[in-house]
Amino acid sequence: MWLYAETAVLLLLLYGITIHALVDPLTAVASSLTVAGVSLLYKPIYCQFRECCDPKWLHTTAPNLRHSLETNVFGQHLAIDTVVKSINSHFKSKPSKALALSFQGWTGTGKNLVARLIAESLYENKAESGFVHWFSATKHFSRPEKKRYYQDQIRDWIEGNLTLCPNQLFIFDEIEKMPEGVLDTLKPFVDFTVPVRGVEYRKAIYILLGNAGSKYLFDKTYQHFRSGGKRQDLRLRDTEATLWKESYYEQGGLRNSSLIKSHLISAHIPFLPLERSHVISCIHNEINSKNYSVSSHLTEITNQVLAELTFTPANELIYSTTGCKRVYEKVNLVIEDYAEE
Template sequence: SCVSSLLAHYLFRGGLRSPHVHHFSPVIHFPHNSHMERYKKDLKSWVQGNLTACSRSLFLFDEMDKLAPGLMEVLLPFLGSSWVVFGTNYRKAIFIFISNTGGEQINQVALEAWRSRRDREEIRLQELEPIISQAVLDNPHHGFWRSGIVEEHLLDVLVPFLPLQRHHVRHCVLNELAQLGLEPREEVVQAVLDSTTFFPEEEQLFSSNGCKTVASRIAFFL
């Protein structure tokens, strides 16, 4: 995903291509629920082996809302209170779990803040953490459903992604044009914005897809 790519890029030279960045997708790496026991064994072995090779490894798990519950339990030893697991100090490792769960609730909080004339910067993390946690706990299809990782509070922080407004999407377009080595032509920027779907229907405030489709839309309007 775009988020995974950005995180890897800023944390490791080479981004997702770094040998110390390990990116997992349910659709690609864990597609069949009937193979769950094999996935558990393979994932535990992979994490353990790569932590032994590099204690500062980054493990990215995308689309947690599409991952079958139970698989993540093999990570408990690496996220628990012990400093050393299987002879390796894992505290330097980074585990990041990305999910769309709670998105509707986050959007509602952002919308209510806007209607109350509160800046999005005024929305506190403490307002959103319990909302996200509850959304995960209420979703039996989420990878963290009834997970010891959540129940034992082993996640250091929940980072909500607020919905993007029109000016945020504009920045994405300008940044993408710069990455392509192109001049920031206003007609292209405006065309991308005009083709982007915003919600709610009345206010047209937030981008339905964030900046996910910006690159492809730019190519269409060049």
């Protein structure tokens, strides 16, 4: 009987820490560490009910990642191929360092979606996993005068979580809006090549989402199109060097960053501007995901949504200026007219 009582106490304690983490996530690690030793004693029981650093909850391979990306992300052959190869390579053998990926391009081109699909492929609890940490510049790092405070908070958060489990995913969104220098806090964590005081740093993944190089990517893609080249013929080597420079010199979190200077970012991944055909795929995908029975009106709905979006250049209207970002809300609005019929 004592075993059930002890287990109940442990679960209640851990439940309390989870609630505390939801209220104040940047100070929850210390509380988690307090019960880490206790939880180890009951790990077989605890891990049956709650997410923990255990193969039941962690996926060290991502066999379905490519299919998931190709099914949900459109017009981004470079991003899909590079992401899949980078993730698979990171887990195939013992990594020499943490994996750091920079997603760069216009808004609405799929950066956030790809990051979420990576999380879903690596954790049983998908993007809601406690091992997935999503930071927004406008929400968490909006005041330049608090740069030192932000650096301390990021350092403590990463260190604390990696102490609990090495298989963590850290995502930093809107990095172009972050105070310069904040992301330099990541350098020692990405650069570690051996465990330090028993903490394994090399299994972690860091994903940086930003728009550095967006204009360059538009010009590059458009010039390639105008010269008669096929979009699929563009290669990572065609863009990576310039994206490296754009990240380093453009205003934002990576400007003059030691991550760039030390070549610690594993890949600068381009998200190309989306053409009309890609936006149409987004529209159809959204309709299918909601199980709307509007097949007889599909063409009409698609054209109505397209009419609500803006395309560029003005004389050719090839690329959506907001990618697929506004597609989802527009589809829902247009669908309402047909749902009422």
